Amino acid sequence: MSRWPELAAHLATVNEVSEGTRVSVFMTSTAVADAAGAFVREVYRRGGLPQVQLIDEMYDRDALDFASDDVLGTPGPLELAAMNWADVHVSFRGMVVPPDTIDGGRLSLQRAGKGAVSTARWQNTRWTLVRVPSPEWAEQIGVSDVDLTAEFFASTLADWPAHRRSLDELCAELGATRVVKIQDSDTDLTLNCRGRIWVPFAGEANLPDGEVATAPIEDGVDGHIRFPGTFWFGGARITGLELDFARGIVTDARAHEGGEFVTRLLDTPGARTVGELGIGTNPAMTTLTGDLLLDEKILGTVHIALGRSYPQCGGLNDSAIHWDIVKDLRGGGSLLADDTPLIEHGHVLPTLRRDYSRR
Incomplete structure (x- = not known):
């Protein structure tokens, strides 16, 4: 049963x-139609008005191949209009x-x-992003699609009120932290968090x-x-x-693959500053997928995001970029508050x- x-x-x-809520719904491929359709029906049942846009990634690839630089860097006007119209936005x-090859410089313009x-979504709507696994992605990373899908539902249909209570306690304990250290055989990073607010993410935004x-x-x-x-x-x-x-500034960046893209992305104003330090807490997430929206939730990982800060944490950095990058510490690394x-x-x-599990 679905x-x-x-x-x-x-x-x-x-x-x-609820009654009269204006809801913008994005789908990034037709493969998520079942998920989006179930949500649209639920919105109608509650008296809301859903509007659906297919923001298909295959068209993004066409833009990378054929659009001018000016067009490539232009925010989608209908997407912006949706964020200005909607009370709620949900993206599947x-x-x-x-693709195997991609022009990193042009991709950075598109991003x-x-x-x-994304900034308009943050500023104007209540929102949730849902990252939906696929058989193709499971095959790419060499895992079972059945197992990956089961892990997805176990980590999305969780006891979120219990998560919230526990994470509220954890954030209160971390609130007095002055310095966080991430250490591994290839890493020694110190982050000053004195006076900043820790916030929980428990089933609402992602x-x-x-x-x-x-x-x-x-x-x-x-x-x-x-990040190996x-x-x-x-x-x-x-x-x-x-x-x-x-x-606080990225002074050098290197990569075996994707270095040009990283360099161009870091040229975005504010992108060389860390806007977020996050710690994964979801015990149902165990498979490292290479997809940042999933991997950053895995218990045993830590992540930094270059670019835009969460204002509710007291962050001041402003940028069009918010790029989460995940460090898996389960192989021997350490995290200290x-x-x-x-x-x-x-x-x-x-x-x-x-x-x-407690209530």
């Missing part, structure tokens, strides 16, 4: 859909396998245009969900971090990314491993 209606009901509830983003739409996050002091990030393996951002394949920081280890030599400690 579980999409169950997820649709959750989305409508957390976004407070299918996991579409990207800047999409960033303007699905799959489950993390706590803050905004480091803008000039308070120093050291070196390496391969991941994708906006269709660009990036392998072996390394970043050096001094006084001041002198308190949260992850120690690859082991998640009780301070971070919470009981999400």
Whole structure:
């Protein structure tokens, strides 16, 4: 039996859909039509007005091949109009396998245009992004589609009220933290978080969900971090990314693959500053997929986002870019809040491993 209606009901509830609510719905491929359709029906049942746009990624690829630079960097006018019209926005983003080769410079222009739409979404709507796995993505990373789909539903249809209570407690404990350190055989990064607010993410803004996050002091990030393996951002394949920081700014960036894209992306105003430090807390997420929206929720991972800060955390950095990059510490890395280890030599400690079943 389909579980999409169950997820649709959750989305409508957390976004407070009721009589007269204007709801913008995006689909990034026709493969997510079942998920979107279940949500549209739920909105109608609650008296809302849904409007659906197919923002298909295959057309984004056509733009990369044929559009001028000016057109490529222009935010989609109908997408912007939707964000200005809607009370609520829900985007169903299918996991579409990207092409083998892509022009990193042109992709960075396109991402800047999409960033303007993202900013309007943040500013004007209650919103949720849903990252929907696909058989093609499962095959690409060498896992079972059945297993990946089961993991998706286990991590989206969770006991979110219990998660929220536990993550509220964790954020209160982290609130006094001055310095966070990420350490591994290839990483030694220090982030000053003094006075910044930690916030929980428990099933409202992103699905799959489950993390706590803050905004480091803008000039308070120093050291070196390496992200081994391969991941994708906006269709660009990036392998072996390394970043050096001094006084909060990326001073050098290197990658085995995708280096041109990274360099161009960092030229976006505000993109060299860390806007977010996040810690994955979802125990149902275990498979590292290379997709950042899923991987950042995995218990045992930590992530930084270059670019736009969360204002509710006290962050001041403004940018069209918000680029989450995930570091998996389960292979031996450590995460410390001041002198308190949260992850120690690859082991998640009780301070971070919470009981999400309690009520």
